[in-house]
Amino acid sequence: MSPKPKDRIEAFIDLIKYQPSIFLxxxxxxxxxxxxxxPEDVxxxxxxxxxxxxxxPNIFTxxxxxxxxLDSMLGSIPGEQKGPAESNPKPKPEDYKPLLKNQVRESFPETTPETTKEQKPSDSNK
Structure with missing residues (x-):
């Protein structure tokens, strides 16, 4: 069964959140x-x-x-209900790109040389 677009987006966000080390x-x-x-469209x-x-390739894999x-888990849980009976609210289509951007910001804080130059030294007189 091929994944639905929203499943691919959610899985990618999960990778960023829970496996950030795979991203060089x-x-x-x-x-x-x-x-x-x-694009914004799901x-x-x-x-x-x-x-x-x-x-x-490593991220694709x-x-x-x-x-x-995820596909095997959904297919192997007896009595699992799919669709509108789910208790967790699902993101709206227009929310996916902002969710993705926010997760990238949270999981990959700026570490480039440009941003480290802008940081002010701590005040040692306190």
């Missing part, structure tokens, strides 16, 4: 640059994520594995 520094920089160009955003991941494990 150059991956993080590239993602931060590309994320602004990602299906187009999902496609953009897939395209981006294809350029980064992790995303595929995550989607595979």
């Amino acid at each position: 520094e150059e991956n993080r920089i590239d993602l931060k640059q590309q994320i602004e160009k990602f 299906e187009a955003l999902s496609n953009a994520i897939s395209s981006w991941c294809l350029k980064h 992790a995303l595929r594995d995550k989607l595979d494990s």
Whole structure:
């Protein structure tokens, strides 16, 4: 079963949140640059994520594995209800890109030399 666009987006956000170490520094920089160009539409955003991941094989593999494990979990839990009976509110389509951007900001704080130069030294007189 191929994943739904929202499932791919949510799995990618989970990777950023729970497995940030798979994103090398150059991956993080590239993602931060590309994320602004990602579309708002759920299906187009999902496609953009897939395209981006294809350029980064280790992340693509992790995303595929995550989607595979989600798919097998959903299919193997007896009596699990799918659809509107879920108790957790799902994000609205227009919320996915802001959620993705926020997770990138939280998981990948700025560590570039430019930002470290701007930081003021701590006041040792306190």
